Amino acid sequence: MNCDLIRKNLGEYLDGEVSSTLQIEIKDHLKNCATCCAEHEELFQMHDILQLEPVTPPAGFGGAWRERIRNEASVKEEVATNNVVSLSNKTKKALKWYQQVPTWAAAAVILVVGVFFGLKQSLWQTSGADELSYSASQVDEGATYQLKILMVGTRSKEVQKILRDFSSSHEGGMAFTLRVQQKETAVFPGLALDEAKMLQEQLTKAGAKVKIIQE
């Protein structure tokens, strides 16, 4: 092992943190190399000079930190007690509020739930092919249907084109204008179920909302 490697490991050698093999190698090298030996001696001197006795704390130190810990502990205890008290007050307030308004709170909950389910039921009846098939299953085979547009959507030109094309091939079709998108507009009466479903599918793809009603 050369001197550079030996010097690089001298600190670890001094600290007893090298492997036993390396320890033997370094020990042998130091016997024969005056430069590395001097380096080791200097390192050892520094290590020796740094060996200091622990500093004894002054007389008041022990009492001072113990007093601070006791203060800290009492503050901690006080905070914990206050938290319990404030929690208890909060709970009481919450209970008081609850007791004061049970009637209107219950009414509001019932109202909200009722509106939600009513709305859901309405949407369920008016949108999508699956809903239509449910409605269709309730009617006779020979019945006729009327298709209504509930909302045209943002792609009105596309919707108009579909309606024009359908109108040209459907004898009973009626001409109409799409002036007010939000307005429910009757479009084609007297449709067979398959025709109504096909038109509904095209219009839905174009972004319109439509409804099929049995006549």
Next chain:
Amino acid sequence: MEEQALILKCQSGDSCAFEELLGKYEKMIYSLTYRYFGNHEDACDVGQEAMIRIYRKIIEFNGNSSFKTWLYRVVVNLCLDELRRRKHQSTSLEEIGEKGYEPVSGELGPVENYENLEKATLIQEILGTLSEEHRTILILKEIEGLDYNEISSVLNCNIGTVKSRLNRARDSFRRKLSERPRYNILAEGRLQA
């Protein structure tokens, strides 16, 4: 009572158990803070703060390292925080050094005691001029006598970093030591002895 049982009692909020447990480490903690600040006034203040911090944090001790190593970590971090805080307040390390290093009283005879005081004062002066990183690793290794594994755990770094940092810190310390005229006197005295 065994240390483990005392720690558990401390973690459940027993301040008497805390006093008993930390009473055993009082000297170690004080000595460590003294090595960072070099005077009793600061060592007392920071030492007390260290006790409070340990009291607040002891609940976080999970036994992954020894309790002593954990204590070293908390106290070293506190000392470094304090040094940085002072640095931000425009108090440089040199200014702390200029504040003067109080000699540490010992229990030896007058002559030996004088030599030890000289040596301790000199070391504190030099430690005060080192970077926080070098000062910390020299305190932990040379003065406190921790091994590489313990140092890596205290500083939360790997063994390789400990080795390289220690080598650099030793080089720096040796350079500064050789620049001091008093070092030669001490070295001569030691060789004669």
